[in-house]
Amino acid sequence: MLLTYTTNSDTLNLDDIRQTANLFLQDYSIDTAPQLEITVHFVSDQKNLSCVKEGNSCTITCREPAHFFKAFNMVLHHLEEDFHVEETPNFAKNGFMLDCSRNAVASVPAVKKLIHMLARAGMNQLLLYTEDTYEISGLPYFGTYRGRYTKEELRELDAYAQHFGIELVPCIQTLAHLRNYLKWPQAEPLKDSADILKVGCPQVYDFIRQILTSLKDCFQTRNIHIGMDEAVFLGLGNYLKENGYCDSSQLIQEHSAKVLEICRELGWKPMIWSDMYITSNTKKGYYAVNEQTDTSSWKKPDPDLGLVYWDYYNWNQTIYENMLRVHKELSNRTVFAAGVWNWNGIAPNYGKAITCTSKGLLACQSQGIQEVFTTGWMDNGAETPLEAIYPGLLAFAYLCFHKELSTPDFARFFADCTDASLDSFMLLDEFDSLFQGKGNNLATDNPSKYLLYQDVLLGMFDYHLQGVDTQSYYSNLAKKLEEAFPTVEKYHSLFEFYHALALVLADKADLGIRLKKAYDSKDLSTMKAISEEVIPRLLKNLQTMHMVREELWMKDAKPFGYELLDIKLGGIATRLKGCQRRINSYLQGNLSHLEELEQERLPYWEAEANYPHSQELPLRENLWNRIISGCDLIDTI
Incomplete structure (x- = not known):
């Protein structure tokens, strides 16, 4: 591949652009069309970005390096095609x-x-x-x-x-x-x-x-x-x-x-x-x-x-x-x-x-x-x-x-x-489109967050799940994410994280509702199944999600700050285990009742459980300390 550069600008360093283009090429695995000749013209008063490719010849005309790299990327992804693209930047x-x-x-x-x-x-x-x-x-x-x-x-x-x-x-x-x-x-x-x-x-x-x-x-x-x-x-x-x-x-x-x-x-x-x-x-x-x-x-x-x-x-x-x-x-x-x-x-x-x-x-x-x-x-x-x-x-x-x-x-x-x-x-847009449908969550609901973090014994957000089949919704999403793996190979860890999150939500989103219903009706066999089957499965998927999230954080960011996300995700597992112990104590006759499950489930927002709801009223809570408990995490004195 031969690249030739010209410019009418005194401020552009063509040697630097040439070296950066070689660095840019390291992102690509290109084994074909080594004979391609690309001529790049930098014109200071050029309005449009123009890229013309015919056979093994390509001409890029643009105003600035950022526009060149945009066109260069397009060429590198379509080496076998001929095209003539003209684009006008709308902003400086x-x-x-x-x-x-x-x-x-x-x-x-x-x-x-x-x-x-x-x-x-x-x-x-x-x-x-x-x-x-x-x-x-x-x-x-x-x-x-x-x-x-x-x-x-x-x-x-x-x-x-x-x-x-x-x-x-x-x-x-x-x-x-x-x-x-x-x-x-x-x-x-x-x-x-x-x-x-x-x-x-x-x-x-x-x-x-x-x-x-x-x-x-x-x-x-x-x-x-x-x-x-x-x-x-x-x-x-x-x-x-x-x-x-x-x-x-x-x-x-x-x-x-x-x-x-x-x-x-x-x-x-x-x-x-x-x-x-x-x-x-x-x-x-x-x-x-x-x-x-x-x-x-x-x-x-x-x-x-x-x-x-x-x-x-x-x-x-x-x-x-x-x-x-x-x-x-x-x-x-x-x-x-x-x-x-x-x-x-x-x-x-x-x-x-x-x-x-x-x-x-x-x-x-x-x-x-x-x-x-x-x-x-x-x-x-x-x-x-x-x-x-x-x-x-x-x-x-x-x-x-x-x-x-x-x-x-x-x-x-x-x-x-x-x-x-x-x-x-x-x-990924579907995680929070539970109430509105994919692409339509203009209200900015975020159920994937509060249903992940909320305590299943307290069920603070359960009122708003009435009539919503969260198990099917998130199970289907998990299946679609798994099927998508071959199309996002470069982002395997990202999609592995969200796949695990979908599996967790499939079990956990309405777990509080199922648990309270079983408790209220004295359905001890369902409570036993939740303790012995659902929660262990949940903990396994949660562990996968937690570990992949740590991997992603350490790839994206410095380690400082992860300690708090580690505590948040670890807290879910801790509370699930605590819930499991409480259920077992009740089933074994060591507790006469579970006070948490006798608490009335009130609306968290002033909204009826009708879906899709008005876009003017978001079912959104993005503060972790408010989601996890009705008590105050931070001492106000």
Whole structure:
């Protein structure tokens, strides 16, 4: 294979691109068409990405390295075909934000693998969301025991991403979401409340200058995301005691102005999440902004401070268009953030991700937005494995080059990027589609999580399973996942984990209902079968699931944080064994009754057991500590 490169740009290093292309080729097993000649033209003002292949000759014309690698990947997957592909990038920047702050800090090899995936998909930006998970000289408690990135690791990743034409952008926090650092005595002077920095405090701005200075040595880009979202109790803690009440709209304006000044001094070009500027002005929810909303009297940021409009929830395009209008009135730079919905619990929600992303990106095109990225949050402890992001991520990438999602074309694109079947990956969407049906879970139900973790003696969520055949549902899903193994060979461990999860849920999802029914009717033979047959089978499948999840974690992330997932999964087995002992004691006559099974099963949500239920009322609980017990895990005193 012969590759020839030309460029009219003074900034492109063709030798670097040539070496990176050779590195890129290591992902492929190519024994055919060694005579293929590929000519690559980099044209700085090129709008379209063009790839023409005829026989053993191929010409790629594009603007930037990320687009070249997208076309190169397509060629390498279709060596025996002739084709002429023209695609128009809808945005100047299209990226992915990886959450490295919810206990799982992606390992350096995992991030490099992700960079290869982004290159295949034609994406040119990767944001690393790190609240306190990066090294700051002189702050030993910042990210301690959390697997923080060293400066050397960040520099290594930054250089690696640059080879592929991908901008690595630090995504940090400079106001809220800093609970993990503020819990240490060293940080006490910085606190407004447990999660929020104290606005106006000189030590706070010394701290922010320190972290911004440190990061400058680790990244080539001058773009930076400095957070500032969801500071709901801003100014209501130590600030209130020391200064009295000040409206949050005034505080966010003052704080962002001071941080922007530091950024300017250091050469950073910052952006922030926009919700505090919206909610502090309207005194309503983030998306409660109607078409008549007048922003002329609002407290506004400096127009050069980029505002990131994040919306992973709405499926009405007019909401996106109106929110983008408001953002453009507040800032000269509006950035849009979608979501891959890997944070629904144990399993991803692809239907929600694709529906909302489609509407959001169409609105961005209509409003002329040029910077977009999608987010991969790891809520409540990174329970969903990293590879499960791919359908949501690649749907976003596809829509950055197309107006709408064409299923056959997208399936081919997905296979080219992952070497796996889209249909097989989409099976993972079914774990939480129990009530709504595959692809239709816009309500974001997450039964696979609370039915996995809930205590079978307590049955806190059992009310909502009335009339739902969970045994057949999850047994059928397990069968489909097993049949899919040959189509996802590169992701065997991922699908082995979800196959084991389906087997566990087939036995456990309605176990509390079966157990209480048997207890109430004095059906001792069924209770005996649950103790001697069902629970041992459950424990065996759970052990498989647990061990494979550990394998996936250690492949995806640094080991820090796994200890909590280990405790969560181990806790299921511990409680099942405890349940088994309680049943046996009752059957043996050592207990006259089981109080837990005499507790009335009340609705967890204010919803009747009718399915499919309204999409406006999610049957969703994503906090483990609320699922496992009606008692309080955390002492409030």
